[in-house]
Amino acid sequence: MTESPASKLPSPKERRRLRESGSLTQAQVAAQVGVRRATVRAWERGRSAPGGQEGEAYARLLAALAEPTAAQGVAGQASPGKHPPGAGALPSALTAAQAFDALYAFCAPALVRQAYLLTGRRELARESVERAFQLAWQRWPEVARDRDPAGWVRAIAYECALSPWHRFRPRYRSPEPPPVDPADRALLNALLQLPPSYRRTLVLYDGVGLDLPETAAETEASTPAAAGRLTHARQVVAAHVPALADPAVLHRRLAELASSERLLAAKPTAVRACGERRNVFWTRAAIAFTVTIIGATTLTLRSAPTHYEPPIAPAQAVHGVPPPAAMGPLSRQELALRARLHRQEANGPERLMPVAR
Template identity: 75%
Template structure:
């Protein structure tokens, strides 16, 4: 009995990851199979079931992208494979998304090392919050949003290792396209990469960029116009799709292996946990020292010095009276030295 195309397909939650891992957009998959872009999007979301020749072509395409993973997916569909551990599920998501995500981050930054760092950081955060990420409707989108935020952070310009430019692509056409991308504002660049590079539709692009759909459409239009002004042959959106994929495929930043990322995430978590504990201990110690050295009763402050009131002013010098003159003459006639001066004399 011949199996239907639907039975040969991986679950809908894995189809999009396989496409992104292969560096393909929805438009490219639709062109290869001979269907519309909306049909591919419906297949990836599970809203429609592939059938007929198109379904067989779609199953063959995903099997080629998955390779050995396709057999594991079929076994999982038949219920014979055991449940994946958190580490295995994380490694599977990393294998599907990390290569394509690194290429997308390169389109955003123009730096291979920064693109690799963005992917590593995003998956480290994902591993720290894996229960939340594993239950998300779109784990790949969750990780992609974190990677994009890290890649477009303005604080990288202050890092010494990122102040000097990296070697540009060897192809002049790739250099012109990358330069045009980097001239765009970060929000425009991100919208353009998500829509024309990754292949998201407009509502998904707006949601991931935290903008309204009209705002995302305006950013996309202005970004395309700016790129076309610098590279006129890219005025056609289909040609821009193709050139973005080619540029991303030409540069392949190599992210680390999943085990290294998980270990780095665990070390990062331990570091911040210890830092939080040390900060708490410092707060508790300073509070105890304050309580120990603080006064136990109220001591009124010493009043500032004030001038004494009611003292008569010193008398000014003037002529002596007769009595004062007589006293002065008497003092002059008295002895001025010797022990006799200490003996009182009758006046």
């Protein structure tokens, strides 16, 4: 009698490791096996044992993930949840450019779709993802050693997409054309009614497929706060679109909405070149600013006085000085003297002698 695949399941801890090595989320595994995400979570925690046809499908999926070639094929078809092929830090056998291109090819298409769910703008979604990868290339040694490079880039892309400064840019002041499908348009309008933090929590949990602690860590919130945001976001979406009250239906509709738009990311070589140009520009700007500061400081030192000069006291009014007396009329003796002087020669006497009285 042949042994069924379900009887050869690995341990619960190994099940999760295999899933993460194939870059699959619990929601993606549940969709392939045909069960709920909570069921996959229970299988990975050892709370329940797989059985029946679902258990056999789950065993075949794990066996495929255990083979390196098959794992890479599964990872290439899945949207990035947590890790690129080969969970953890990127392999050191590749060059920096090759490792960056592999991460970009794996994450960028799905990140552009996720950013579109956050912003409702196609060009802004593409720009945010490219900006995130440009920063990743500038800090590549740090990103390459990170245990979750895809999560590092995703967090930066979400921050860029949800930045409040975009509202002041002229190109983003007018709304973009909405989706053609009325159902997609209603779902997108419901998402945009949410505050940015609630929208991000909903996309991470119901769109990407992260669990609640991972969603809380990426949104920099506590687990209860993330749960509250998720509950409120689901209620708002269900109030606008009652058919999306079921989380499984909401997860499927988010994937369909993101996939229905034509969202293309740039080539990794172009992103790397743009990141290098930005790096050169800011390096030159920093050097020019430093040279300007040094020149201004040198000019100040050269033109500054070398000794102390006391300040000049301000002018003050002097009081108590008598006004000058005006010249009055001449006396008789003074008039006679003036007449006698006028009658003499112009040069006057050659010598005047004082006369004693």
